[in-house]
Amino acid sequence: MKWSGRRQSDNVEDRRGMSSGGKTIVGGGIIGIIILLLNTFGGENVQMLTPILEQMGQGQSAPTEQRALTSEEIEEGKFIKTIVADNEDVWSKIFQENNMDYTNPKLVLFSEAVETKCGNATSASGPFYCPADQKVYMDLTFFEELKTKFGAEGGDFATAYVIAHEIGHHVQTLLGTSAKMRQMQEGKSQAEANKLSVALELQADFYAGVWTHYNQKMNNFLEEGDIDEALSAAHAVGDDAIQAKIQGHIVPESFTHGTSAQRKAWFMKGYKSGDINQGDTFAEIR
Template identity: 50%
Template sequence: MKWTNDRADNVEDRRGSGGGGMLVGGGLGTLIIAAIIFFLGGDPSSVLSGGLENSAPTEQRQLTKEELQIKEFVRMLSFENNETWTKIFSENGLRYEKPKIVLFENVTQSGCGTAQSSMGPFYCPADQTVYMDMSFFGELQSKFGAKATEFTVAYVMAHEIGHHIQTLLGTTQKVDQQRRSGQYSEAEMNKISVATELQADFFAGVWAKQTNNREHFLEPGDIESAMEAAAAVGDDNIQKRSTGYVNQEAFTHGRSQQRVEWFTKGYDTGDIREGNTFEQLLK
């Protein structure tokens, strides 16, 4: 993908700040659940509620040239997300509020509790912040077979900002109310979770389409790399690689094919109004 000259001011870089440390506590169950949440999604507070603790912080260090370059790349992506979503919201009579982006390594604190690198990128609705440990993208390639490219990063970040869009539209709050009401079975809540994640994929596709219309930043292979990443983090692929079998009733993020389809639909239509995954999945 082509870099633009724009940079956002809502990116906080905590790498090298001495905030890392070894995690203790939580138990094997927490680690297993965290491994599932590793990929692209959701609010980790339920996993973290058991209370993970930090050991003594590591020493501060200077960021490498490559790490500084990554920060500039994330600042660019953040700006282009803000520009595109401000335009889309304005066209629909709404006001867009920028999320915060935090880069960290190992461990940091979030509004949803302690964040650790093994969880991968996630959005916390409590503080409207996307948390990203960039080591995730190496894991994405080595463990789940998706090639890590610049546009892979762009897709993942756009997916997490898609969860921010859901918070601004009230979708996140509605899903949380449904979860706390006790009126829905675990299987029903899993379907609602899948619809939530697929809509974030759809929003990522809308962002890619609208941003490319404005900046012409896509290059051959970019959309394919996003679809490859979407497929890699499908529940069926993760379960098969992790356990050797697939349990569809336990899906929370959607099948690989579904994730690709909804990202593609967002990209093909470029229209936020076409992304009602709840209506289609919960019939």
């Protein structure tokens, strides 16, 4: 994808190379897998894990240390800042067209572990959005795991798709969709609550597609193979693909993010239509 030379956002906090001070989380192993299954490209489910994560980190401290970023990391940072700026421009335009005000989120790049208002997390959680502080959190090592462990093609647009998905959760927070979803989950069975979670995640995929549609019109940034990269990433993180890879069988009632086919379909619907009003992923479960 073409990204050099465009505006870079000031709303990116680069904490890479900085060890986490205060409480740290013992990640990895089965806990890391559980978090990944619950929260890959998530945003909402991380709040459910806060008490567990804080208990795991209780009493463990680490001094804060800083190392210089490599030239490759600096270039990655410029890319991330450009994609965040693109999202700011697109969503500001969409909200303005619908007579609404858009507030920019922040994106935090971190290494290994991070503290958030939704609780502490490690890189094993994958990228996530915290509605409590309206920030997206990402450890970029996730994208290497996406390729090596889950078979995604990788590429810069796969990263852009993930960022757009997480900012889609921010859009849902601003529109009140996330809060309504949590209210709808109250008193529901786990299977019914999971269906609502799937609808929220698929809508974030749809919004990532809408962003791609608008950004292509505004910046003509797509190159051959970019959409395939996004679809490959969406396929790799479908609940069915992850469960088949991790546990060897699929349990549909436990899905929280949607199948590979659903995630790809909703992204493409957003990309082709560019119409925010066509993203009612909750229609089938009302």
